Amino acid sequence: MAAQKDIRKLDLAALETALQNLGEKPFRAKQIYEWLWTKNAHSFDEMTSLSLPLREKLKEHFVILPVQLAEFQQSTDGTIKNAVRLHDGNVVESVLIPTETRTTACVSSQVGCSLDCRFCATATLTRMRNLTAAEIVDQVALIDHQSRRDFQRPLSNIVFMGMGEPMLNYNSVVEAIEIITTPFPKGLGMSPRRITVSTSGIPKMIEKLADANLGVGLAVSLHAAIEETRNRIMPFTVKFPLSDLLKSMQYWYEITRSRITIEYVVWKEVNDDQQHINALVRFCKKVPTKVNLIQYNSIGDKNFQQASDDAINAYIYALEKQNIVVNVRRSRGEDIDAACGQLANKNQVSNPES
Ligand code: SAH
Numbered sequence: 001m002a003a004q005k006d007i008r009k010l011d012l013a014a015l016e017t018a019l020q021n022l023g024e025k026p027f028r029a030k031q032i033y034e035w036l037w038t039k040n041a042h043s044f045d046e047m048t049s050l051s052l053p054l055r056e057k058l059k060e061h062f063v064i065l066p067v068q069l070a071e072f073q074q075s076t077d078g079t080i081k082n083a084v085r086l087h088d089g090n091v092v093e094s095v096l097i098p099t100e101t102r103t104t105a106c107v108s109s110q111v112g113c114s115l116d117c118r119f120c121a122t123a124t125l126t127r128m129r130n131l132t133a134a135e136i137v138d139q140v141a142l143i144d145h146q147s148r149r150d151f152q153r154p155l156s157n158i159v160f161m162g163m164g165e166p167m168l169n170y171n172s173v174v175e176a177i178e179i180i181t182t183p184f185p186k187g188l189g190m191s192p193r194r195i196t197v198s199t200s201g202i203p204k205m206i207e208k209l210a211d212a213n214l215g216v217g218l219a220v221s222l223h224a225a226i227e228e229t230r231n232r233i234m235p236f237t238v239k240f241p242l243s244d245l246l247k248s249m250q251y252w253y254e255i256t257r258s259r260i261t262i263e264y265v266v267w268k269e270v271n272d273d274q275q276h277i278n279a280l281v282r283f284c285k286k287v288p289t290k291v292n293l294i295q296y297n298s299i300g301d302k303n304f305q306q307a308s309d310d311a312i313n314a315y316i317y318a319l320e321k322q323n324i325v326v327n328v329r330r331s332r333g334e335d336i337d338a339a340c341g342q343l344a345n346k347n348q349v350s351n352p353e354s
Contacts, residue, residue, distance in 0.1 A: 007062035008134035034185045040141040042066035067138040070349045079333030083349040092163050093343040094139040097332050104157040105143035110164025117234045121299045121344035122163045133175035161198045163343050167205035192216045203248035210255040219261040224271050225279035249287045259288045265296045267304050272311035277318045290325035297331050297339040
């Protein structure tokens with residue numbers, strides 16, 4: 001017998017062909033697709049609208065490779081961190097962030113990360129592999145379930161701000177977004193406006209995502225609008241000059257008309273001076289943006305320390321004076337290492353079989 005195929009790697013058209021080859025009617029493919037995606041079925045036995053013989057036939061030819069919840073931690077502020085085990089034993093983390101009115105899922109796109117942001121715990125992990133679209137959708141489905149169970153409401157927002165660089169796993173990320181935003185019964189029916197893709201700033205991929213015009217939001221982790229500083233704290237950016245990044249952001253706005261969020265951490269003696277403030281203001285005046293000043297979550301490196309309130313206020317003052325919207329983002333889930341930049345599988349959750 002030929003090796004069983006991961007059924008969730010097939011799109012609807014491919015599934016229809018596969019079913020036809022098995023002597024089944026194409027409408028069965030739609031039913032199966034609905035079980036796989038809208039209902040997030042993790043086994044063929046759950047597909048009770050299919051006959052038993054068809055379920056057996058599917059088991060012969062296909063597998064479903066769902067993720068498993070390996071560990072669950074809850075912060076005193078309500079934030080939940082899930083360690084999610086993939087079928088091959090790799091583990092990624094996903095976070096549920098509740099507010100008064102919203103539940104946001106922060107999902108991972110890669111196992112580890114290939115980038116080298118000096119201030120980020122995930123960067124200390126080797127990039128093992130990209131996640132499949134199904135593994136991304138499974139994280140979303142898990143958090144939606146937790147939100148309904150613990151907060152009596154469905155998941156409302158998704159941010160690609162977990163482990164990994166979404167733009168370096170472009171195809172799976174786009175495929176996952178398509179499944180999440182496709183209306184019932186083929187997809188999860190979420191509005192793309194409630195999804196944000198966060199990137200460390202890969203210009204070509206920002207342009208590609210703009211062209212795809214999915215209706216999602218874009219966030220760029222800038223952290224410094226002075227080249228030298230950015231190159232020092234995010235060394236991979238040597239290959240991606242700020243001028244190219246800016247051009248790609250302008251292109252994004254031209255195509256999508258959606259304002260970009262700039263993510264920015266202010267650190268003591270790294271970027272807390274007037275020169276860096278002026279550079280950020282100049283940058284923001286060249287493309288419609290709003291700035292999120294993110295609180296730094298220490299990863300134990302002495303070179304990076306949260307800047308003073310005075311420095312933060314100086315940023316806010318300068319940006320607001322130029323009518324640039326600025327928000328200060330407090331950390332969530334810091335006590336369980338669930339906050340931005342802290343996802344590093346610290347508890348060493350591993351494959352129970354290994
Ligand atoms: N690779 C993507 C998404 C993951 S990081 C990106 O870079 O955008 C999500 C956000 O957390 C980014 O803005 C990142 O720069 C920020 N971040 C990383 N480490 C952090 C830390 N220790 N404290 C606060 N924010 C951090």
